[in-house]
Amino acid sequence: MGVTIRDLAEHCGLSVSAVSKALNGYSDISEATRQAVMTAVRELDYHPNAHARALKGGRSYNLGVLFSDDSQSGLTHPFFSTVLEHFKREAEQEGYDITFIGHRMGNGRVTYLDHCRYREVDGVCMACLDFDDAEVREVTESELPVVTIDRRFQDVPSVMSDNEGGIRALMDYAYSLGHRRIAYVHGPSSAVSDVRLKAFRESAERLGLTVPAEYLLPCRYTDPENARAIVQVLLSLPQRPTCILMCDDYNTTGAKQAAVESGVNIPRDVSLAGFDGLSQMQNFSPRLTTVYQDAPRMGREAARLLIAQIENRPTAESVIVPVRLLRGETVAPVAQGPKTI
Amino acid sequence: MGVTIRDLAEHCGLSVSAVSKALNGYSDISEATRQAVMTAVRELDYHPNAHARALKGGRSYNLGVLFSDDSQSGLTHPFFSTVLEHFKREAEQEGYDITFIGHRMGNGRVTYLDHCRYREVDGVCMACLDFDDAEVREVTESELPVVTIDRRFQDVPSVMSDNEGGIRALMDYAYSLGHRRIAYVHGPSSAVSDVRLKAFRESAERLGLTVPAEYLLPCRYTDPENARAIVQVLLSLPQRPTCILMCDDYNTTGAKQAAVESGVNIPRDVSLAGFDGLSQMQNFSPRLTTVYQDAPRMGREAARLLIAQIENRPTAESVIVPVRLLRGETVAPVAQGPKTI
DNA sequence: TGTTTGCGGGTAAACGTTTTCGGCAAGTGA
DNA sequence: TCACTTGCCGAAAACGTTTACCCGCAAACA
Numbered sequence: 001m002g003v004t005i006r007d008l009a010e011h012c013g014l015s016v017s018a019v020s021k022a023l024n025g026y027s028d029i030s031e032a033t034r035q036a037v038m039t040a041v042r043e044l045d046y047h048p049n050a051h052a053r054a055l056k057g058g059r060s061y062n063l064g065v066l067f068s069d070d071s072q073s074g075l076t077h078p079f080f081s082t083v084l085e086h087f088k089r090e091a092e093q094e095g096y097d098i099t100f101i102g103h104r105m106g107n108g109r110v111t112y113l114d115h116c117r118y119r120e121v122d123g124v125c126m127a128c129l130d131f132d133d134a135e136v137r138e139v140t141e142s143e144l145p146v147v148t149i150d151r152r153f154q155d156v157p158s159v160m161s162d163n164e165g166g167i168r169a170l171m172d173y174a175y176s177l178g179h180r181r182i183a184y185v186h187g188p189s190s191a192v193s194d195v196r197l198k199a200f201r202e203s204a205e206r207l208g209l210t211v212p213a214e215y216l217l218p219c220r221y222t223d224p225e226n227a228r229a230i231v232q233v234l235l236s237l238p239q240r241p242t243c244i245l246m247c248d249d250y251n252t253t254g255a256k257q258a259a260v261e262s263g264v265n266i267p268r269d270v271s272l273a274g275f276d277g278l279s280q281m282q283n284f285s286p287r288l289t290t291v292y293q294d295a296p297r298m299g300r301e302a303a304r305l306l307i308a309q310i311e312n313r314p315t316a317e318s319v320i321v322p323v324r325l326l327r328g329e330t331v332a333p334v335a336q337g338p339k340t341i
Numbered sequence: 342m343g344v345t346i347r348d349l350a351e352h353c354g355l356s357v358s359a360v361s362k363a364l365n366g367y368s369d370i371s372e373a374t375r376q377a378v379m380t381a382v383r384e385l386d387y388h389p390n391a392h393a394r395a396l397k398g399g400r401s402y403n404l405g406v407l408f409s410d411d412s413q414s415g416l417t418h419p420f421f422s423t424v425l426e427h428f429k430r431e432a433e434q435e436g437y438d439i440t441f442i443g444h445r446m447g448n449g450r451v452t453y454l455d456h457c458r459y460r461e462v463d464g465v466c467m468a469c470l471d472f473d474d475a476e477v478r479e480v481t482e483s484e485l486p487v488v489t490i491d492r493r494f495q496d497v498p499s500v501m502s503d504n505e506g507g508i509r510a511l512m513d514y515a516y517s518l519g520h521r522r523i524a525y526v527h528g529p530s531s532a533v534s535d536v537r538l539k540a541f542r543e544s545a546e547r548l549g550l551t552v553p554a555e556y557l558l559p560c561r562y563t564d565p566e567n568a569r570a571i572v573q574v575l576l577s578l579p580q581r582p583t584c585i586l587m588c589d590d591y592n593t594t595g596a597k598q599a600a601v602e603s604g605v606n607i608p609r610d611v612s613l614a615g616f617d618g619l620s621q622m623q624n625f626s627p628r629l630t631t632v633y634q635d636a637p638r639m640g641r642e643a644a645r646l647l648i649a650q651i652e653n654r655p656t657a658e659s660v661i662v663p664v665r666l667l668r669g670e671t672v673a674p675v676a677q678g679p680k681t682i
Numbered sequence: 683t684g685t686t687t688g689c690g691g692g693t694a695a696a697c698g699t700t701t702t703c704g705g706c707a708a709g710t711g712a
Numbered sequence: 713t714c715a716c717t718t719g720c721c722g723a724a725a726a727c728g729t730t731t732a733c734c735c736g737c738a739a740a741c742a
Binding site for chain 2: 002045047048049050051052054055060062073074075076078081082084085088089092093094095097098099100102104105106107110114117118119120224250253254256257260280283284285
């Protein structure tokens with residue numbers, strides 16, 4: 001159907017191999033013939049066939065993306081969709097397409113790794129999934145180049161936000177506004193959650209705050225309903241916190257809901273902060289105070305790290321992407337008025 | 342590296358072609374040998390190579406997705422990301438992967454159609470882009486199977502929401518609550534926008550409402566800042582509308598902002614409705630009144646339509662997906678109290 | 683018994699590339 | 713003049729499949 005390299009060769013009066021070498025920048029082709037080939041390429045509108053190229057054992061110029069399979073929110077994840085979008089852009093710029101790796105292939109199930117081999121992806125970007133799953137580990141331990149996002153393995157380059165710095169900045173900020181009773185609705189245990197929780201504890205200690213156990217509650221990510229229920233509990237505590245940190249921006253909507261239902265005004269009665277800095281959340285008033293994660297940059301860095309590996313270029317082992325405290329309106333100076341107890 | 346069909350053949354003491362035929366359900370292979378091959382497949386953990394298969398001239402089992410290239414929000418689009426997620430799921434279930442079609446391939450630009458040919462996709466799903474672009478038309482007019490979302494071409498199967506019904510339901514609902522001055526902040530001209538605008542006008546006429554020109558204002562989709570400015574104008578009109586319809590949910594955040602700045606309470610002073618029914622927006626109070634578009638179903642139907650074409654199965658020309666009116670709290674009975682003029 | 687039929691399976695070409703190897707001509711040094 | 717390098721290029725194998733075609737064999741038929 002399309003015009004092949006053979007057509008090109010005939011058109012130029014060259015052999016197929018000569019054309020191929022001209023196209024791929026081999027040194028044993030004269031500049032004159034190279035130019036002839038190039039103009040022929042334009043004339044005939046030639047484009048190489050990706051499958052043939054991949055088959056020959058070279059690369060497929062295809063990157064696998066392993067990204068919260070079934071059950072989860074997948075592509076609609078408010079944070080990772082941004083990471084992915086920019087991963088895709090950077091990859092495209094380098095000549096790579098991306099394909100999603102799942103384990104649902106037609107009728108039967110298929111291992112992630114098998115799926116990778118089936119499509120012969122040159123490398124895999126892994127994010128937002130259960131890294132303790134055996135199938136997932138199989139990929140990280142394979143010979144395939146891998147980059148992970150928000151999770152660190154030995155020998156596997158990774159991209160992470162400066163979660164520790166983010167929590168620290170948030171805590172310092174709240175403290176500076178007079179908050180001494182700070183609760184943290186943290187995510188379920190994971191690499192990221194654990195780092196943040198540790199940073200929270202350390203910050204509290206550093207600032208001389210004592211955090212009662214009932215101020216530390218786990219909550220699923222991006223699950224406002226879950227968040228609502230949990231914040232309900234926090235707000236009905238005899239000694240209620242003056243400031244609540246949520247594990248992500250999206251959950252603050254649930255927290256707000258709980259506040260409304262409890263007759264609590266944010267930020268007058270209780271301050272509220274999120275994590276992520278989703279642009280979609282910055283349009284509501286009062287504007288959310290949160291930690292901005294540079295999702296676009298995370299995506300870009302991940303693509304760079306992965307492609308550098310594939311092309312055997314020297315690469316950093318790991319990248320920490322800086323975060324930024326967004327001082328919104330939901331964390332206010334702690335009420336100086338009548339003490340609530 | 343991987344185990345090939347040749348390894349399978351040797352392991353079974355068969356020829357390569359016999360194995361191939363056994364795998365692909367040819368009739369001239371005895372049931373016994375087929376079983377032998379199948380068990381060998383499991384033993385050796387064989388998986389066919391997609392590129393070799395595609396190269397042979399068969400299908401690539403890959404679907405192209407043409408989806409708001411650069412500049413736009415891409416994967417982070419709140420509505421289409423859901424469509425895409427479910428498109429992907431349905432496709433995977435049928436054994437197809439998806440790859441994004443862009444025109445940025447490595448260094449140079451590339452036509453959408455060329456990109457499709459390069460990857461030899463079996464079909465293309467097109468959504469959320471400028472269908473008047475010559476490059477885009479080139480794809481719809483090619484020999485490739487195509488399905489379009491939210492845009493109808495002759496001979497090209499498409500999936501659309503019942504936009505007309507949605508607007509009608511919204512208008513009837515607002516009317517039933519006493520609203521007579523209804524403004525519509527519609528999207529920039531496009532197939533969908535035009536259908537909705539037409540439905541708005543027809544509904545207004547049917548209900549005996551006169552809509553002054555300044556009640557019909559265009560606004561970019563998913564651009565709260567733009568929406569804010571426009572609603573500002575609406576709210577400062579001498580004869581202000583009692584109900585404002587926005588072209589999408591996301592823009593209602595901008596509208597709310599404008600309301601706050603104008604000292605207008607929603608829904609007490611002015612009612613507000615969106616379009617899309619994004620779950621992310623349903624967590625805010627007051628809960629948004631809007632028209633739910635069944636994005637998951639749209640994605641699924643699109644995948645089915647496309648795959649049916651590819652596999653030469655009879656297929657509907659086009660699918661209209663029903664919408665549902667979500668009666669939230671932002672459209673309230675029109676104030677009976679002191680008339681504002 | 684000789685000829686068809688159908689079943690089961692093998693041979694080889696083809697898909698469009700890349701890459702190794704070798705060859706030929708011209709230039710180079712002695 | 714000879715051997716040797718260098719510059720350019722072609723031949724052919726290879727990647728892992730699919731598929732058109734052929735072949736042998738047993739059963740069935742005349």
